[in-house]
Each structure stands twice: as C-alpha cells, then as structure tokens.
Amino acid sequence: GTTGGDGCSASCQEEAGWACTGAPSACDPICNDGIVIAGDEACDDGNAVETDGCTTQCQSGVVCGITNVSLAGGDRFATDPATGTCYVSFDDDAATFGGAQTACIASGGHLAAITSAGEQTLVASVQNTAQNPWIGGTDALVEGSFGWLTGEAFSFNGFAAGQPDGGDGEDCLSLFSAAIAPAGQTGRWNDTNCDFTGFVQGRICELPAETCGDGFLQTSRGEQCDDDNTTAGDGCSASCRFEVxxxxxxxxxxxxxxxxxxxxxxxxxxxxxxxxxxxxxxxxxxxxxxxxxxxxxxxxxxxxxxxxxxxxxxxxxxxxxxxxxxxxxxxxxxxxxxxxxxxxxxxxxxxxxxxxxxxxxxxxxxxxxxxxxxxxxxxxxxxxxxxxxxxxxxxxxxxxxxxxxxxxxxxxx
Known part of the structure; x- marks a missing residue:
C-alpha cells in the first residue's frame, strides 16, 4: 500500500525508526534508536540499559528497582543485588559539590558514599571515564579528616596513589578520569576544590532502596519528614510521615x-x-x-x-x-x-x-x-x-x- 506511518512511506522509502526487509516488505520498529513508534513502543531512550526506566524491549520499566524517583538525565545505572541500592551517573553536570548533592537529593538519593571495595566497583562501573564526577566525601569540617555526607564510617580507602594531596582548599572528592589517573587507577578518589567546576564534571548519586531514616528529606519518595531514624512517636513516623x-x-x-x-x-x-x-x-x-x-x-x-x-x-x-x-x-x-x-x-x-x-x-x-x-x-x-x-x-x-x-x-x- 501507499500508507505512511507503518515503516514504509507513501513513496516506498524506509521511515525513520523502522527496519524493513523482503518484498513485499515487512517493517518492524527499531528499539533503542531514540525514536518512539507510537502503538509499538512505550518508550525509546536510545540505549540498551535495562534499569533506566525504559527496557531493551522499549517498554516502561522500574528504575533500578526503585519507584517514586525522578532520574531524568541519568546516563548509566548499576544496582547492588544485595541491598537494592542504585548508583546513577549524571554526565556533563557542571555543578559545584554542594549543587551536585542538592541535585542527588532531588533525585531521591545523595552523592555516593563508598564504604567497601564492592561498592567502589559499582560506583566506578557507572562513571564516564572521560570525566571527573563528584562523590560524597569531604573534609571541609576538619581539615585532613574526610567523612561522608551520609555520616557513614570513612573506613574504606579508595584514594588514588598520591591522594589526597591538596591540603586546605581541596576539601571535596571526585573520581579520577582515565586521562589524569595514575596507571590502572581510573575511578579512584581525588581531593579537589569544592567549587572547581571546570575540572569536575558530572556526579554519581546513590539511591538506597529505602531512604526513610537516612536523615535526608526525599520528597520525591513521598517523605514528609526524615529525622535520621525509623522510630515512631518522635514526631516523624517510621514511614517518614508527620505523625497524625x-x-x-x-x-x-x-x-x-x-x-x-x-x-x-x-x-x-x-x-x-x-x-x-x-x-x-x-x-x-x-x-x-x-x-x-x-x-x-x-x-x-x-x-x-x-x-x-x-x-x-x-x-x-x-x-x-x-x-x-x-x-x-x-x-x-x-x-x-x-x-x-x-x-x-x-x-x-x-x-x-x-x-x-x-x-x-x-x-x-x-x-x-x-x-x-x-x-x-x-x-x-x-x-x-x-x-x-x-x-x-x-x-x-x-x-x-x-x-x-x-x-x-x-x-x-
């Protein structure tokens, strides 16, 4: 026929977003090419990542196993199978350290806090290795004594060789890109100025499967309050709601x-x-x-x-x-x-x-x-x-x- 919109145009040309074969031609939508074919694809985000909200079959899916969060703009995703925690890389973001943390909170999480070798591997796996993204460590309170914004113990050492080296003025952590990391140490930690947006690009956010009780108010997760515990009877309930x-x-x-x-x-x-x-x-x-x-x-x-x-x-x-x-x-x-x-x-x-x-x-x-x-x-x-x-x-x-x-x-x- 000469009807357009089915993969083969009225002038018998293959339409964008379709692949046609044979004669007479059979046309199928191309998934993961960034073109949504209405009626055939629920979404198409142009990639083959299963956990970013649009599956490799171009159907809407759960983001990293987490619901009620907005991860628009996330570029790569990884999930800890033991905890359900999701790690998301946002490339090209030119925010300061504080701005990156604010953006992660708005997405339902916080800048990544790395407390084990396994977690280091997950975080590094989502990094854009051409960039130096923020993670959630700082020694701004006590010079030389780094800590995580979440308050978790700073017991695992993921610093690159020779780091930290900045002293006063280099109070926040990012990951080293492949271009400047010592050999074999891409994704290891580097201390830098918290406002150094020219050097640092992007951020890596950590989104726990359950955020209630972590001390961060996550309105995108439906929280009305978060008093850093899940104890009822103190004004903020075990589900992080005001206690009526x-x-x-x-x-x-x-x-x-x-x-x-x-x-x-x-x-x-x-x-x-x-x-x-x-x-x-x-x-x-x-x-x-x-x-x-x-x-x-x-x-x-x-x-x-x-x-x-x-x-x-x-x-x-x-x-x-x-x-x-x-x-x-x-x-x-x-x-x-x-x-x-x-x-x-x-x-x-x-x-x-x-x-x-x-x-x-x-x-x-x-x-x-x-x-x-x-x-x-x-x-x-x-x-x-x-x-x-x-x-x-x-x-x-x-x-x-x-x-x-x-x-x-x-x-x-």
Whole structure:
C-alpha cells in the first residue's frame, strides 16, 4: 500500500525508526534508536540499559528497582543485588559539590558514599571515564579528616596513589578520569576544590532502596519528614510521615459513628498515600479500606463519620462514609500511611466478643456504646496492631452519644 506511518512511506522509502526487509516488505520498529513508534513502543531512550526506566524491549520499566524517583538525565545505572541500592551517573553536570548533592537529593538519593571495595566497583562501573564526577566525601569540617555526607564510617580507602594531596582548599572528592589517573587507577578518589567546576564534571548519586531514616528529606519518595531514624512517636513516623493520630472515637446509638484524626504540628499535613482500614469481627485482613487524599490544617482535626449520623455529627464531619465508618465495638480500625501503620484502635485478628474494655460504668473506656477521647499524654499513634488492646491505657471514656468537642481537638488527663 501507499500508507505512511507503518515503516514504509507513501513513496516506498524506509521511515525513520523502522527496519524493513523482503518484498513485499515487512517493517518492524527499531528499539533503542531514540525514536518512539507510537502503538509499538512505550518508550525509546536510545540505549540498551535495562534499569533506566525504559527496557531493551522499549517498554516502561522500574528504575533500578526503585519507584517514586525522578532520574531524568541519568546516563548509566548499576544496582547492588544485595541491598537494592542504585548508583546513577549524571554526565556533563557542571555543578559545584554542594549543587551536585542538592541535585542527588532531588533525585531521591545523595552523592555516593563508598564504604567497601564492592561498592567502589559499582560506583566506578557507572562513571564516564572521560570525566571527573563528584562523590560524597569531604573534609571541609576538619581539615585532613574526610567523612561522608551520609555520616557513614570513612573506613574504606579508595584514594588514588598520591591522594589526597591538596591540603586546605581541596576539601571535596571526585573520581579520577582515565586521562589524569595514575596507571590502572581510573575511578579512584581525588581531593579537589569544592567549587572547581571546570575540572569536575558530572556526579554519581546513590539511591538506597529505602531512604526513610537516612536523615535526608526525599520528597520525591513521598517523605514528609526524615529525622535520621525509623522510630515512631518522635514526631516523624517510621514511614517518614508527620505523625497524625486518632484523637476521638464515637460508637454511638444507631448510625452515630465517627473517628477524628489530629494533626499536632504547626504545618499542614497531607494524607495522600494514607488510608483508613476496618477489620470486622476479628478479621486479619481489611474488611474495607478508605483511601484518603485530604490535608489536615496545622493544629487541626479531620473527622470521618457515617453518612447517616445525626445532625450534630454531620455538622463536624469532613468525610462521610457508611461502609468503613460502620464499626461496632468488636471491629478494629487502622490508619496506614505509606504502607506503614500510623495508629490503630483494637487488636487486629482478634474478636473480643462485643468490645474492648469494660462497661462497668456508663463512662468506663470501651469500644462499645461510648465516646472515647485520647489522653493528653498520648502524642503519637499505637503502631503495634497485634498486641492486646485496652482502651483505658490511652483513652478516656464518655457516655454514649457524647458529641461535644467533635471537630475540635480535645484530650483528657
């Protein structure tokens, strides 16, 4: 035929991005030539690297086994099979040492910190050997005492022969190119001026498979905070999210049911990537999940309620849902953000009968026919969902259908 766009043009010429053979000609798209053939190729980045987001079959793929990161402009990639850590070379970048570190953080990592011979081999494997790229070592704080920006031990020595040699003023590390390295030492370390952008070109970034707890705020990985640990209860959760928590629970008459979440911080907190999960009658897996997209204003609350609740509850309600907010006294509730538990009520996988807690008095803490408010001493969520749950430990009890303060944070002594 004389239809273009199928590899053979209307004038019977082979079209760019295609290879045609035989007569009549059969035309196939050429993968890895940098030309995307719509309908046949999802991507084509002009190379045969499997781990840069576009596979050798011209299909979209995971970058170095890591998701939620932007590695546009990366030139070569290597992955540590033991840890999943990804090393990426960005060629031709004329940034200073500080600028290179900032760029690596924006990509979801940091300048490479090399702590073993195996890691040295991986880093050197992605280097453009015609350039001297930055890595993440410096002695700017204490002259002659090099350290990694990550705080990792500077115990492995990868310096080239005669290095470091610069003394004061040559405080940052790069890799030697083939042109200036001693024989057989391409990719070994050299100290140089931290602003020497004419000599240093490019950077090598290290992207751990899990960055939460490394002390670097990686917004490209969905982190809202990173306090250099994965300890819950210190303001920044084990999943590097601001720690919101349940502040009020209403299991009232008829459909009067609500759950309140509190943001104790002086900045708004996005709930994108968070969900509420209901575990009914001792279920070990969620009976219903409600994905959240809202933002809780600074020092404010968000209320989810049953859409058939009374007018007082509905007036304070931000999210109306009759599937998840339909819990009874024997149903567990969980708040999950970034795949990790942020707070919970009840013990998942256990059916307590009719309630957790006791009904010895009209106000004794119980998950049945009560309003519960968190104690003022509680400043973060209950992240262990499999242990015994006693509401009296963290909650104060109020009589059924006590609705005062719903929608306004309040706690009990």
């Amino acid at each position: 928590f349940f502040s009020e629970y209403i299991e009232g008459s008829a459909s009067n049911k609500a759950i309140e979440l509190y943001n104790p911080f002086s900045v708004p907190v996005s709930l994108a990537g968070c969900s509420l999960r209901l575990y009914s009658n001792g279920a070990a897996t969620p009976s219903f999940t409600l994905n959240l997209t809202q933002t809780i204003a600074a020092n404010d609350v968000l209320v989810a309620c049953n859409s058939s609740s009374n007018a007082t509850i509905l007036a304070a309600c931000d999210i109306k849902n009759s599937s998840l907010i339909a819990f009874n006294g024997d149903d567990a509730i969980e708040l999950v953000c970034g795949g990790k538990v942020v707070d919970s009520i009840g013990q998942i996988g256990l059916d307590p009968g009719i309630q957790w807690g006791t009904s010895t008095t009209p106000t004794s803490p119980s998950t049945l026919d009560r309003t519960l408010r968190r104690k003022c001493s509680v400043t973060s969520g209950d992240t262990v969902t499999s242990d015994a749950f006693d509401p009296a430990v963290q909650w104060g009890g109020f009589a059924i259908d006590t609705l005062t303060n719903l929608g306004v944070y309040g706690c009990v002594p």
